Amino acid sequence: xxxxxxxxxxxxxxxxxxxxxxxxxxxxxxxxxxxxxxxxxxxxxxxxxxxxxxxxxxxxxxxxxxxxxxxxxxxxxxxxxxxxxxxxxxxxxxxxxxxxxxxxxxxxxxxxxx
Amino acid sequence: xxxxxxxxxxxxxxxxxxxxxxxxxxxxxxxxxxxxxxxxxxxxxxxxxxxxxxxxxxxxxxxxxxxxxxxxxxxxxxxxxxxxxxxxxxxxxxxxxxxxxxxxxxxxxxxxxxx
Numbered sequence: 001x002x003x004x005x006x007x008x009x010x011x012x013x014x015x016x017x018x019x020x021x022x023x024x025x026x027x028x029x030x031x032x033x034x035x036x037x038x039x040x041x042x043x044x045x046x047x048x049x050x051x052x053x054x055x056x057x058x059x060x061x062x063x064x065x066x067x068x069x070x071x072x073x074x075x076x077x078x079x080x081x082x083x084x085x086x087x088x089x090x091x092x093x094x095x096x097x098x099x100x101x102x103x104x105x106x107x108x109x110x111x112x113x114x
Numbered sequence: 115x116x117x118x119x120x121x122x123x124x125x126x127x128x129x130x131x132x133x134x135x136x137x138x139x140x141x142x143x144x145x146x147x148x149x150x151x152x153x154x155x156x157x158x159x160x161x162x163x164x165x166x167x168x169x170x171x172x173x174x175x176x177x178x179x180x181x182x183x184x185x186x187x188x189x190x191x192x193x194x195x196x197x198x199x200x201x202x203x204x205x206x207x208x209x210x211x212x213x214x215x216x217x218x219x220x221x222x223x224x225x226x227x228x229x
Contacts, residue, residue, distance in 0.1 A: 034217050043205055043220035089157070101170075102218060106156045
């Protein structure tokens with residue numbers, strides 16, 4: 001079945017470090033791919049998305065490229081800030097579902113040290 | 115747009131009591147999802163609706179859980195009787211089906227504590 005696998009956390013970095021959070025997926029058809037972010041005490045927010053192969057989603061300095069050949073959608077940011085501390089979820093749409101069902105990964109907790 | 119609105123934000127109840135969580139989706143969205151989040155199990159999809167009709171409730175843990183969507187602007191998740199292991203944050207999310215590339219909009223969640 002369709003699934004998402006992302007790197008386990010927690011990930012701890014110093015401010016201004018380069019960030020990569022790996023995400024790979026298994027899917028039939030042509031899913032859309034997403035990164036969601038959850039700040040402490042809040043719900044999940046859509047961070048960025050990509051709807052087809054080679055698309056690059058970007059927002060708030062974060063980027064991820066839809067790589068069909070490697071079935072990956074890794075999240076990157078060139079210089080992280082303390083305010084980026086949160087839990088990040090990789091997700092894909094389920095093309096086989098009748099509604100707009102999205103499958104989430106297990107989440108990666110990111111902590112940024114000042 | 116006020117976003118997805120959930121109430122209450124926090125609920126503390128005693129074991130055995132009935133708990134009702136409420137959700138108002140974004141106007142115009144026709145899919146609604148209930149999730150549960152715990153440290154141990156992460157984010158679990160409990161049930162989702164399309165055009166007010168339950169499509170998949172396979173994630174509902176047991177018969178103590180029930181969900182309804184009487185109209186396009188309101189849904190409830192009920193637990194009766196509640197147990198301490200039901201303690202979690204419950205999220206509601208909505209979207210526009212067939213426009214799945216837009217993703218979901220989540221509410222702020224209800225933190226449930228059963229003592």
